[in-house]
Amino acid sequence: MTEFIYSLLEKIGYTHPLHPAVVHMPIGAAIFALLALLYSRSSQNQRVADTAYHLQVFGLIFTPITMFVGYMDWQQFYGGGGDIHIYIKIGLGFVLMACFAVNVLAGREGVLGNKKFFGGTVACFLIAIVMGFLGGELQYGS
Secondary structure (H helix, E strand, O other): OHHHHHHHHHHOOOOOOOHHHHOHHHHHHHHHHHHHHHHHHHHOOHHHHHHHHHHHHHHHHHHHHHHHHHHHHHHHHHOOOOOHHHHHHHHHHHHHHHHHHHHHHHHOOOOOOOHHHHHHHHHHHHHHHHHHHHHHHHHHOO
16 A cells, blocks of 8 residues: 555655655644643633644644654655664654543643643643654654
């Protein structure tokens, strides 16, 4: 299936990996959810708090997609081999997805003043930062 998708994309002129094009969705959601939550807590702005929640939902939707295309790229461009950073990123991808899921459930009780949601949002942010660092290590080395 991977071969089919990449050959189809190559026919329309797209020869690059797919993961870099979509990885910004869940990582950006994690980062901006924290920023929105911090602002909403300081200003008591419910609409911005709702945005933080919606960004968690967005991250939950895009994390498995990003993981799937990352796996496809790994197979296509690296032959499924590689160093430990890839395996750590795969594991952290599942952790990030679980973190988003817990936040989505916790956020249903309300976001402003919700300590579980706040802690989970910080956790998603930190996981996203570590995953970005590991991606840089894979791409550019130490």
